[in-house]
Amino acid sequence: MKASISSTLVRADLVAEPGQVVAVVGPNGAGKTSLLRALAGLLPSTGTVELAGRDVSALPLHERGVGWVPQAPSLFAHLSARDNAAFALRARGLSRRAARKAADEWLSRLGIGHLGDSRPGALSGGQVARVALARALVANPALVLLDEPLAALDTATRDDVRRLLRSTLAGGRASVLVVTHDPVDVVALADSVLVLEDGVVMQHASPAEVAVRPRSAWVAGLLGQNAWRGIADETGLRTASLGSTGDLAGHVPGHIAAAETLPAGTPALALCEPAAVTLHRMRPSGSARNVLAGQVGELRSLGGRVRVVVQSDPPVTAEVTVGAATELGLADGGLVWAAVKATEVRLVAL
Amino acid sequence: MKAPQGAAARPPLLLVLPAVAGAALLLIPLAALLTRTPWGRLSDLLVRADVQQALWLSLRCAVAATALSLLLGVPLAWVLARTRLPGRRVLRGLVTVPLVLPPVVGGVALLLAFGRRGVLGPLLVEAGAVPAFTLWGVVLAESFVALPFLVLTVEGALAALSLASEEVAGTLGARPSRVFFTVTLPTIAPSVAAGAVLSGARALGEFGATITFAGSLPGRTQTVPLSVYALLQDDPPAAYALSAVLLAVSVILVLSLRPRLR
Numbered sequence: 001m002k003a004s005i006s007s008t009l010v011r012a013d014l015v016a017e018p019g020q021v022v023a024v025v026g027p028n029g030a031g032k033t034s035l036l037r038a039l040a041g042l043l044p045s046t047g048t049v050e051l052a053g054r055d056v057s058a059l060p061l062h063e064r065g066v067g068w069v070p071q072a073p074s075l076f077a078h079l080s081a082r083d084n085a086a087f088a089l090r091a092r093g094l095s096r097r098a099a100r101k102a103a104d105e106w107l108s109r110l111g112i113g114h115l116g117d118s119r120p121g122a123l124s125g126g127q128v129a130r131v132a133l134a135r136a137l138v139a140n141p142a143l144v145l146l147d148e149p150l151a152a153l154d155t156a157t158r159d160d161v162r163r164l165l166r167s168t169l170a171g172g173r174a175s176v177l178v179v180t181h182d183p184v185d186v187v188a189l190a191d192s193v194l195v196l197e198d199g200v201v202m203q204h205a206s207p208a209e210v211a212v213r214p215r216s217a218w219v220a221g222l223l224g225q226n227a228w229r230g231i232a233d234e235t236g237l238r239t240a241s242l243g244s245t246g247d248l249a250g251h252v253p254g255h256i257a258a259a260e261t262l263p264a265g266t267p268a269l270a271l272c273e274p275a276a277v278t279l280h281r282m283r284p285s286g287s288a289r290n291v292l293a294g295q296v297g298e299l300r301s302l303g304g305r306v307r308v309v310v311q312s313d314p315p316v317t318a319e320v321t322v323g324a325a326t327e328l329g330l331a332d333g334g335l336v337w338a339a340v341k342a343t344e345v346r347l348v349a350l
Numbered sequence: 351m352k353a354p355q356g357a358a359a360r361p362p363l364l365l366v367l368p369a370v371a372g373a374a375l376l377l378i379p380l381a382a383l384l385t386r387t388p389w390g391r392l393s394d395l396l397v398r399a400d401v402q403q404a405l406w407l408s409l410r411c412a413v414a415a416t417a418l419s420l421l422l423g424v425p426l427a428w429v430l431a432r433t434r435l436p437g438r439r440v441l442r443g444l445v446t447v448p449l450v451l452p453p454v455v456g457g458v459a460l461l462l463a464f465g466r467r468g469v470l471g472p473l474l475v476e477a478g479a480v481p482a483f484t485l486w487g488v489v490l491a492e493s494f495v496a497l498p499f500l501v502l503t504v505e506g507a508l509a510a511l512s513l514a515s516e517e518v519a520g521t522l523g524a525r526p527s528r529v530f531f532t533v534t535l536p537t538i539a540p541s542v543a544a545g546a547v548l549s550g551a552r553a554l555g556e557f558g559a560t561i562t563f564a565g566s567l568p569g570r571t572q573t574v575p576l577s578v579y580a581l582l583q584d585d586p587p588a589a590y591a592l593s594a595v596l597l598a599v600s601v602i603l604v605l606s607l608r609p610r611l612r
Contacts, residue, residue, distance in 0.1 A: 040521050061520040062529075068521040074514035078536040087532075088522035139523065 001143050001175035005057070007045035009034035010199040016175035016192075018052075018142070021166075023190035023207075024179045027218050031199040032179040033071070036145040039177070040068045051142040062091070067136030067144040067174065071151070073128050075120035081107060081131045082116035088139035106134040110164060126157035130164070137168070144174040150185065162188055183223050186210075195219045213348050220271055228270045228314050229350075232262035237270040237347060239314050254313075257289040258345040267350045274307060276344035277318035279328055280337040289342040292316055296333045299325070306330070310338045380597065387594040388587040395591045403569050404577040405595075408554060411485065411573060415492035415553040416546050422493075423500035423549070424542060428530070430501070431508035442505075449498045456494050457562025464490065465563075487564030488571050492553035499552055503545030507538040544607055551603045555596065 004013045010031035016022050024032045037043035041061040049057045049064075056064045075084050083090075085103035090096065107113050110130040120128060129149060136144060149165065150158045166189055169176045178189060186193055186207050193210045195203040195218075203215035214220035220227030230239040236257040256270040278284070284291060294312030301307075306325040310316045316338045320328075328336065388395075395401055429435065430442050448456055462468050465482040466475060474480045481487040515537065519529040535542070557575045564571040566580060574592055581589035 042517050042521070060525075061517075062523050062525050064521070065523065066521050068518060070514050070518065072512070072514055074512065074518050076515055076519070076533055076537075078539075087519065087524070090532075091519075091523040091525075091528060135518075135522065 002050040003039060003048065005035075005038050005045045005047035005049060007034065007038050007043055009043070010038060010045075010196070012194075012196070012201050014194060014201065014204060016177065018173050018175055019169075019171040020191045021169055021176040021178060021189050022204075023186045023193045024177050024196060025181070025186065025193060025219060025222060026196035026202075030196040032196055033147055034199070035196065036068070036147055036177060036179060039143065040064065040066045040145055042068075065139065065141050065143075067139070067141035069132045069136050069144075069146045069149055071147045073132035073152075075123075075128060075131055075135070077120050079119075080116060081112065081118050081120070081123065081127075081134075084120065084131050085134040085138050087135060092139060102138055103134065106138050107131070110134050110168070124157075125153050126161055129153060129157075129161050133165070133168070137174075141174055144169065144176045146176065146178045148179050148181070150180070150182065165189060181222075186223070193219070214269060214271070215348075215350055217269055220269060224274065224317075226272045226274060226277070226317050228256055230256070230268065230270065232266040232268045232347060232349070233264045234261060236261060236342065236345065237268055239270075256340075256345055257342040258347050259341075259343040260347065262347050262349055269348045269350060271346045271348060272340050272344050274317045274319035275305075276340060277316055278339045279308065279310070279318050279320055279324070279330070280339065281328055282337070284337055284339045286339070290340040290345065292338045293335060294338070296330050296336055299330060308336075310336055312338060316340070383590065383593055383597060386587075387590045391587060392591050392594070395588055396595075398588075400568060401577070401588070401592065404572055404574050404592075407485070407488075407569075407571075408573040408575075411488045411492055412550055412553040414489045415496050415556075416550040418489065418493045419497045419500045419549045419553075420542070420546055423497050423545070424504055424535075426497075427501045427504035427508060428534075431505045445498050445501050447498075448495050449502075453495055453556065453558025453560075454562050457491060457559035460487075460491055460494060460559060460563040482563055483565045483567065483571060485564075485571065488560055488573060491559040491563045492556045495556055495559055496549035496553040499548040500542075500545035503541050503548060504538060507541030508534070511537060547603055547607055551600060554599065 001016045005011070012035055014022070024035060026032050034043055038045040039049055041059070041064045047057060048055050051065065076087065079087070082100055082103050085106050086096075086099035089099035089102055094102075104113060104116055107116055107130075110133060112127055112130050115123065115127060115131075120131065123131065129152075133149070146165075150161055153161060162185065165178070177194075178185065180186065190207055192204060193207050194201060195210065195216060197216055197218060203210060203219065210219055211223050214223065214225070214227065217227040217229045228237065228239045230237040236255060239254050239256060258270060262268055292310065292312035292314075294310040294315070297309035297311045297315070299306055299308055302319065305319050305321055308318045308320065308325070308330055310318060318338055325331070330336070426445070430438060430445070461482060464470055464474060464480070466480050468482075471480070481490050511534070515533050516529050519533045520526070524532060555575055556573070557579070560571070560573060561576055566572045566576040568577070568580075572580065574596060578589045578592045578596070581592065
């Protein structure tokens, strides 16, 4: 799939090989759904969409041959799971019998072969997601567009359906775009990540590349890193927000010190792993160059560790052991000091 | 023993008294009709040739008017709900006019359009198909008043329907007409059925537009409501009995709608 499209809501050039899964990520309102709708032909756009070497951009919706699963799966409530899955083949003129046979094969492949006679109303969320997937894949489309296919599912089901997506889609005939908010999907499903912000593509690269060199603070945050956007200077990065609570010996407000610097004036991101951030109830006096103060915000447990958002300016996420969190009394809130060594801060030019 | 929890406060008389009066206004006439109906004569009456003729005529015309309303009304509702045609809003307003128009005015308007001396009269005379004062006139008059019920019901259902299913059907290769018949129509079928019942009920009870446009010719255009009116002069008990029949039909129709009009 090769596309170069432009609409009022989104503009994008992208290439996805058959069998390649592209995770489409971005903040709310970035144009992720619009991108999918434009590719499917549901949203008017200019430009070209090449599927299997053929430009389909001038074709009406029903002649594009795109598999589309919207956010709400929207199964046809009056049809059985089997007839939902058979719909595309019936629309292409296949006999009812042949279409149902192919539909049953797809349902079995997705682990719900026994539910062919069920009406959508009688199915669980995970089963609905599978039927919607079977319906989109049955006619062997060259492009499959999945709009948050896992968002509505509970955690266990989500893992099952994700595995299923991976095994069904990877290496197949279709290029696949998956809109997601979940970093696990990016790591587990995607061959590449397309980062959309304000309707334009910020970055399209492998998950590893995006993790190491994110081109936006948003995607760095998605992948769990602290990221501050700003302009590089001689000692680090001047952040867009001017800090007011963080000033302490050695720390300049609105400034993140880094050991390795970039040419001054370069727009850049300063990144650091939450595990590299230490927390203190008293002003730390060690060698850390970056010290920020703020109220304890959200706490989130991650296995044996706890992620803490410190509402400093700019905000910092720290990851500490449960023992340290207890010792610091983080559950009680209050003011804490977050410290990051300059050697733990990595600058990435934008 | 505990006191009952959340005992309902006594409803205010200011509301209860008018409510009782309102219910009485609706129910007393119906009760009166049932008490005066000559139940013993009902079976004799229902086999009378003229009564059977009127019943049969009413049934045929109401069914035809309902079918015509479905045939024209569902597409009209779709156009109103789904297209961006200029004048769509005005059209939607005009479609509802027959709901509030005095039926006799509708009849006059129909005469002026499709009557022998109407706007389209010369054309219709030439074609030899003037509907006024014929069975087709009855169907036309009934459709005129019944169509809005269908259009409004179906349009409401279409407007409330999420577009997502139809969009998916399109991406799956269904052309727009196929999407309509295999996805849209089955999804709104309950509303279409409800609209058809409402239209049919309205058609069956039509009086004013029918008598004005099609007359009250026994055996040709005299439907049951018109024959009730005619019988009221010569044979009141027969009129009561026929009225009771219409009431029964209405109750059956209301019951058929009940799961939807909760």
